[in-house]
Amino acid sequence: MNRTFSGGIRQLGASFASGAASPTQITEHALQAAKVASHLNAFIRLTPEVALSSSNESSFRYQRRGQRSPLEGVPIAVKDNYCTKDIPTTCASKMLEKFVPTYNATVVDRLIHAGAVLLGKTNMDEFSMGSGSVESFFGPVKNVWSKDFENDNWRITGGSSGGSAVAVASGICFAAIGSDTGGSVRIPASYCGVVGLKPTYGLISRHGLIPLANSMDCPGVLANNVDDCVSVLNAISGPDDCDSTTIKEPYPKVELPFLDQINVEGIRVGIPEQCSCEGLMPEVRDTWVKIADILEDNGAQVRRVSMPNILNSIYVYSVLNQCEVASNMARYDGVEYGHRASTAASTEELYAKSRSEGFNIVVKTRILAGNYFLLKRNYDNYYIRAMKVRRMIFNDFKQVFEKDGIDVLLTPTTLTDAPLYREFVTKSNRDQCALNDLFTTPANLAGIPAVSIPIRLSSNCLPISLQLMGNTLQENLLLRVAKWIESRVDFQGVAPPEDLRRMMEIMISAAEKKTS
Amino acid sequence: MLRWCYPCVRPFREIFVTHKQFTGKAAKRLFCSKDQQRSDTALAQELERRRTKIDFTEIKYPTKVPETPISCINLDKSPDYTPSQIVDSQTLQLLERLSLVDLDSKEALRALEDSIEFAEKVVKIHTGCVRPMYTVLENHPLKTRPDKVTDGNIKEDILKNASVTEEDYFVAPPGNIPLETKEKKFD
Numbered sequence: 001m002n003r004t005f006s007g008g009i010r011q012l013g014a015s016f017a018s019g020a021a022s023p024t025q026i027t028e029h030a031l032q033a034a035k036v037a038s039h040l041n042a043f044i045r046l047t048p049e050v051a052l053s054s055s056n057e058s059s060f061r062y063q064r065r066g067q068r069s070p071l072e073g074v075p076i077a078v079k080d081n082y083c084t085k086d087i088p089t090t091c092a093s094k095m096l097e098k099f100v101p102t103y104n105a106t107v108v109d110r111l112i113h114a115g116a117v118l119l120g121k122t123n124m125d126e127f128s129m130g131s132g133s134v135e136s137f138f139g140p141v142k143n144v145w146s147k148d149f150e151n152d153n154w155r156i157t158g159g160s161s162g163g164s165a166v167a168v169a170s171g172i173c174f175a176a177i178g179s180d181t182g183g184s185v186r187i188p189a190s191y192c193g194v195v196g197l198k199p200t201y202g203l204i205s206r207h208g209l210i211p212l213a214n215s216m217d218c219p220g221v222l223a224n225n226v227d228d229c230v231s232v233l234n235a236i237s238g239p240d241d242c243d244s245t246t247i248k249e250p251y252p253k254v255e256l257p258f259l260d261q262i263n264v265e266g267i268r269v270g271i272p273e274q275c276s277c278e279g280l281m282p283e284v285r286d287t288w289v290k291i292a293d294i295l296e297d298n299g300a301q302v303r304r305v306s307m308p309n310i311l312n313s314i315y316v317y318s319v320l321n322q323c324e325v326a327s328n329m330a331r332y333d334g335v336e337y338g339h340r341a342s343t344a345a346s347t348e349e350l351y352a353k354s355r356s357e358g359f360n361i362v363v364k365t366r367i368l369a370g371n372y373f374l375l376k377r378n379y380d381n382y383y384i385r386a387m388k389v390r391r392m393i394f395n396d397f398k399q400v401f402e403k404d405g406i407d408v409l410l411t412p413t414t415l416t417d418a419p420l421y422r423e424f425v426t427k428s429n430r431d432q433c434a435l436n437d438l439f440t441t442p443a444n445l446a447g448i449p450a451v452s453i454p455i456r457l458s459s460n461c462l463p464i465s466l467q468l469m470g471n472t473l474q475e476n477l478l479l480r481v482a483k484w485i486e487s488r489v490d491f492q493g494v495a496p497p498e499d500l501r502r503m504m505e506i507m508i509s510a511a512e513k514k515t516s
Numbered sequence: 517m518l519r520w521c522y523p524c525v526r527p528f529r530e531i532f533v534t535h536k537q538f539t540g541k542a543a544k545r546l547f548c549s550k551d552q553q554r555s556d557t558a559l560a561q562e563l564e565r566r567r568t569k570i571d572f573t574e575i576k577y578p579t580k581v582p583e584t585p586i587s588c589i590n591l592d593k594s595p596d597y598t599p600s601q602i603v604d605s606q607t608l609q610l611l612e613r614l615s616l617v618d619l620d621s622k623e624a625l626r627a628l629e630d631s632i633e634f635a636e637k638v639v640k641i642h643t644g645c646v647r648p649m650y651t652v653l654e655n656h657p658l659k660t661r662p663d664k665v666t667d668g669n670i671k672e673d674i675l676k677n678a679s680v681t682e683e684d685y686f687v688a689p690p691g692n693i694p695l696e697t698k699e700k701k702f703d
Binding site: 098099100102103201202215241244245247248271273274275276277278279280283285286287288289290292293296297302303304309311312314315316318319322326333334335336337338340344345346347348349350351352355356359361364365366367368369371372373375381382384385386387388389390391392394428429430434435438445446447456457461472489490 | 567569572575576580581584587612616628630632634638641643647652653658673676687688690695
């Protein structure tokens, strides 16, 4: 039996410090909760030994009042594409099924240094290539908000960091690390009703993050609330000698004022008109309209802005992603590491066989398509042109932030609430991504920070979230507005998944009674 | 640490027990032990009240979100849709040789052709004299570090993940033999 908390990381730390709870207790409990929730398939691997030994150390440090940071003793899950020393890191692929890194990713190192407890490695789409967390070698992740977990009637989590989102949404851990290349943190955060932050490109080191598309890959944070997000962000951000693409200028830690000191008066909020598109679920649109209205009612200047190229992002992203994938995946040949085919007569045959056996069909198709775009005869027409349109999208953002003086942009995160698995898998991976990534890829192409915050429940009793985007390195402002909205909508107090199922049962049985 | 107790619509604050201890059945969920279980109707009412706390249909100001959809991303395909981009068998063999992965089914070929067709949208965008953007950090100079060895003696680490090694070498079958690719027929 354990004591536990409804509050966030800060309250948890206070309880540790006062002795009301210990990191060991909480970690044991988190491991137990993960086992209880194993039907969700959120974890590829739990790391009980590592977790318990580091939580013991944390408990000891609290006793001696030597805690290292606000994250000391807090259980955190990490997506399985971050290298963890002596702990298998698979990218949810057969290719890396037996891969055991010999070093820690910088993000993991910094978490450990901050005293956080690594609970396990979370499930994802194979090599992050997907937007539903349904393409894992270890089976799909199920959304904790589903009413039914059987017969493909469950809801998808969104992806590719679906396991991390579910680990937080189901209450197993306080925060989780994901990675966001085209929306892979924000989409699952949106579908699972948690906060998902993709910071500025280069703010967090990618060292040890197994790459998908280097020019857009960005580590991200999933947590129950904005404050928790900030605690984790502050622990892992900042320049890193091992990653030359981290921003080298000193960056002050994000510090959010207390709620009563935050107001949105005078904040200029942009509504990109192009984001009002066909296929947007009416309830999502209503949510978007209402939150803009609440902001305006509290003194924010809400303005409609035009970003003509913003929805071309999915096409540009598709080309750039596949080109970078074709290059990145070339490292997997089965010789130095990764899956190796058992027999082959030549080196090239060994490469080809190992790769054919090790990759799923999505990965293979992206490699082939990428190499098609990179053929000499296609290079200018596809790859170079995609990068030109990328600049046009970047310029759209520059225009609104610098010339129009917009502070934050408000858009939906996804077109709908979480789709049913059986409906989702009728579409091709290509179309799944295009639909899910529509509003999220622009931030990756422009390298700007964006956060998804849960707002309300749809009539299906599933989370609906909105996205805020800010200018480069404006995390402070962005998260301040996010925190304000969060306090207004009080999503965490709306309806927790555990109760939801109960409520649905009651409603269904009531309806049955009526008809009979 | 499931945040919410199933029967009582309240965050856990007190000691709680597993499902098994609570109901005697197999462990599936976690429950508070102290809080009293509320009646079903009270629970439904409470949740409905929370769900409708904010009225999302009522707004005070004329909305800045366009009334009618501005853009249209049409991804619905008819069942008999076939991509207009055709990858001929010669190109396919070239791609397989470059990629060192095989394309093993008609569906995979369709997915490839579909990807190319999707990318055609980019080709149609008028870009004028815009410069390509390789990285968003183009205005940040890359930091170089002194050309000094910072690690070493990690031979074991480097060889550790290889399936086959011999006397501190990685092992591969004979090289310089081009991969044979066969013409594909998926009918």
